[in-house]
Amino acid sequence: MAGIDNDLQLVKIARLYYELGYKQEQIAQIEKISKATVSRLLDKAHKEGIVEVKVVYPQLEVHELAEEIRERFNLKKACVVPVMIDHPDVIRDDLGRAVSNFLSEIIRDEDIIGVSWGTTLPFVVKNLSKINANNVIVTQLNGGVTKHYLSTQSAAIIEGFVNSLNAVPYMLPVPTIVDSVELATAISADSNVCKTLELSQKARIAVYGIGKAGFDSILVQAGYFQKEEYEKLLQAGAVGDICSRYFRIDGSIVDQELNQRTVGITLEELRNKEYSIAVANGEEKAKAVVGALKGKYVNTLFIDEVTAKKCLELIKSEE
Amino acid sequence: MAGIDNDLQLVKIARLYYELGYKQEQIAQIEKISKATVSRLLDKAHKEGIVEVKVVYPQLEVHELAEEIRERFNLKKACVVPVMIDHPDVIRDDLGRAVSNFLSEIIRDEDIIGVSWGTTLPFVVKNLSKINANNVIVTQLNGGVTKHYLSTQSAAIIEGFVNSLNAVPYMLPVPTIVDSVELATAISADSNVCKTLELSQKARIAVYGIGKAGFDSILVQAGYFQKEEYEKLLQAGAVGDICSRYFRIDGSIVDQELNQRTVGITLEELRNKEYSIAVANGEEKAKAVVGALKGKYVNTLFIDEVTAKKCLELIKSEE
DNA sequence: CTCTTCAGTGAAACTTTTTTCACATGTATA
């Protein structure tokens, strides 16, 4: 798309501006263009990733809250990031970084690591640094959201992991929920799908987000549910999902038939992972997080301060 | 110096500005300070390294010129970087990056790598990325410039290499040129100095700048030479120096007595290195570069386009 | 205790950057 000539000029202008501190007007003279164009080209350089701005700061944690949650649910590890700025993107970025750091501590050669998709996972990928490991396999834990096979969202997440770990990907290019149990069985029997599912089962590490049950869920918006069907689900006590499998606040699975129509790793299987790593962000997800913890679908939790507090409140009010 | 509270606010403001794209005026409202202060704090965040701006671009090379130089002087490798922007800092940065990339290709476990100081070396250090190698030793090839033992310049360069390579440093905390041959011999006999010199001799890789002989040289300014002494040197044909040892355009050493009063690796020793890597930048250094190449003190050259052309001109005009 | 000094601040003046607007150029389409 962008020619090399073009990019060279962008680089030149960016360097004159950011490395040498020239004013845009001086650059305009040098390049014989208007200062307006210089401004526009600098903007383009940002968008094309030629200019990178990074804010460097230590990873902070709220240890007391983390310890309380870890003990209460007998987790392997809990990490609570402080809410420095109350904005989802900022919090998710901090969570993503924390998860990423943790992964680079635990990943080793020959590992199989399963990942799902969601709103938080992209932030893990964004913060993933090159990790030195050999023969790692990345598997997709559950199908994509779009029904038209291969959602770009999940593909990008897997790709990020693959690049950072120098790994081999195993995708699950199927819908996450299908119309009948028979169809789900048939799909799972397909040799490619089956291979990925097997690897997901064997994975030592699984990383996924915790979803909140509600009409704003991606699954609803992607048309996986009729309105009445979803309402029934909510009335039956659904508070959240992991890999598109819905559970109640006590951790029990809501609808066994639905569960059987869902393709991908099961919640049972997650229980047995050495590392079942969940990331969650947002107060409204507190019930979902509590459900996930009570169901033991998670042994390593990454969560923000506000949500962590809300979770503890919920638990304490139950007692 | 800066309190943690203070830094936290800097980080917060930097993130609001660069990650969320808030205007300084909005941030001023949030933090209940004036927009002038926000501007000042952002400036401080830059200076403290909390905000990093990087221009990302591929490493470009002028292959034809490089090949011509490589062949003519029978070098192992020559790398000529294009002059995108005619400013010493920019060119040196490109050179530094090129050297740094090359080093990360060739460095291996148990290596000994000797480095000098100069105006170009800091740019190599700046661009050095973490290199995975074990038990590497970094030695200082020649004494610092200041006569007061331990020049910060060279210390910083060594430190950069040590950090990047996870290496152990061997410093040479002595003046580079002393008053008498006897003193030089005595200093070299000191057990610490001797150890470093030995390691420098054994080093598989040496990295250094090529200096130009002239009254603007750091050595002159540091008071190593009387004016008349230096004039004599120039009249005797000195065009440049490597590790404070002066040579003519044909590569011959200018003053044997001075050479013997110089502490550090000898030019002879550089000739036998597996990798004798020189970096040079600036048209005015062309003669010095030609001398270094003719003397075979270099087998791997990193140079900018303009200087490379000038060198070839010089050689061709001699023929 | 008073005076001086100094770092830090906001308001306002100033500079720099971005956006708007009108126009030009080239390209695809009828």
Next chain:
DNA sequence: TATACATGTGAAAAAAGTTTCACTGAAGAG
């Protein structure tokens, strides 16, 4: 060939960011 349409430009207007300046309050000196 004419016509719509997108793309890119500079001049000027508008917005955003920086610097100057005068003032404040705190720390140290007398």
